[in-house]
Amino acid sequence: MSSPMKVRAQVKGDYADIKILMSHPMETGQRKDPKTNQPYPAHFIQQFTVEVGGKLVVQSETGTAISTNPVFGFKVKGAKAGDKVVVKWQDNKGESRTDEATVS
Amino acid sequence: MDILRRTVLKGASASGVLAAALGAGLLKPTQALALDWNKAAFEAKDTPAAMKAVGAASAAESKDLKLTAPDIAENGAVVPVDVSSGIANTISIAVFVDKNPYPLAAAFNFSNGAMADVAVRLKMGQTSIVRAVAKTSDGKFYTASKEVKVTAGGCGG
Numbered sequence: 001m002s003s004p005m006k007v008r009a010q011v012k013g014d015y016a017d018i019k020i021l022m023s024h025p026m027e028t029g030q031r032k033d034p035k036t037n038q039p040y041p042a043h044f045i046q047q048f049t050v051e052v053g054g055k056l057v058v059q060s061e062t063g064t065a066i067s068t069n070p071v072f073g074f075k076v077k078g079a080k081a082g083d084k085v086v087v088k089w090q091d092n093k094g095e096s097r098t099d100e101a102t103v104s
Numbered sequence: 105m106d107i108l109r110r111t112v113l114k115g116a117s118a119s120g121v122l123a124a125a126l127g128a129g130l131l132k133p134t135q136a137l138a139l140d141w142n143k144a145a146f147e148a149k150d151t152p153a154a155m156k157a158v159g160a161a162s163a164a165e166s167k168d169l170k171l172t173a174p175d176i177a178e179n180g181a182v183v184p185v186d187v188s189s190g191i192a193n194t195i196s197i198a199v200f201v202d203k204n205p206y207p208l209a210a211a212f213n214f215s216n217g218a219m220a221d222v223a224v225r226l227k228m229g230q231t232s233i234v235r236a237v238a239k240t241s242d243g244k245f246y247t248a249s250k251e252v253k254v255t256a257g258g259c260g261g
Contacts, residue, residue, distance in 0.1 A: 015219060028227065030205060046141045050218075057218035063146040065201055065209035065227045067182045073223030076216075 007101035009085045016079035020072045028064040048089035052079045154208040160237045163245035171236045171248045180228040180254040193241040194220035203232035228254045
């Protein structure tokens with residue numbers, strides 16, 4: 001099982017600032033094991049979605065050039081304190097994870 | 105398709121039905137998110153091919169698309185990049201690193217109040233042009249770019 005995401009959402013003026021830290025190795029498939037000289041198999045998040053207050057706000061596709069333990073930041077207009085934020089990712093091995101936070 | 109997906113997600117967050125369905129093999133993991141990962145674009149080996157694969161072959165330079173990235177990245181494994189579009193009706197943003205083995209890093213679609221503004225951290229194998237492409241709701245593409253010098257790569261062993 002993967003570790004939980006850290007999701008923080010704060011109202012700043014007329015928008016909510018959403019920061020997401022995912023816990024994932026984001027293995028590119030380019031790195032080689034120095035002992036065997038074989039590449040480590042690619043293992044990376046391919047898709048994620050962000051919902052605020054039950055509405056889809058961000059839908060993303062990602063490749064191997066996203067850093068290990070990815071961090072993303074978004075701004076959502078009209079989000080209010082108390083709105084639920086739901087983030088879901090899925091990687092190239094079919095593993096997935098969903099975590100929630102509340103806009104403050 | 106979208107309605108089905110929403111139902112699945114709502115059901116999952118309410119009761120963990122999705123986990124049960126996955127466990128029972130009723131739902132293939134690849135169906136859990138109803139997005140299609142653009143394999144052709146993410147596996148394109150140069151930026152023009154990747155841009156073509158996302159439909160952005162003819163993107164115009166725009167000053168209203170702001171790409172913020174460091175001039176020099178000491179650690180190519182974590183390069184913070186911000187892209188913000190002041191172009192009206194921007195519905196999606198994609199980020200490319202020209203000299204990476206696969207230039208397309210990520211693409212984001214915005215809806216329901218999400219501003220066309222995204223912060224990401226990229227891996228860069230070497231000094232390269234980082235490029236953002238914005239798409240508007242009328243199907244036009246705009247681009248902005250910046251060179252980031254990398255003193256230690258993020259893709260090697």
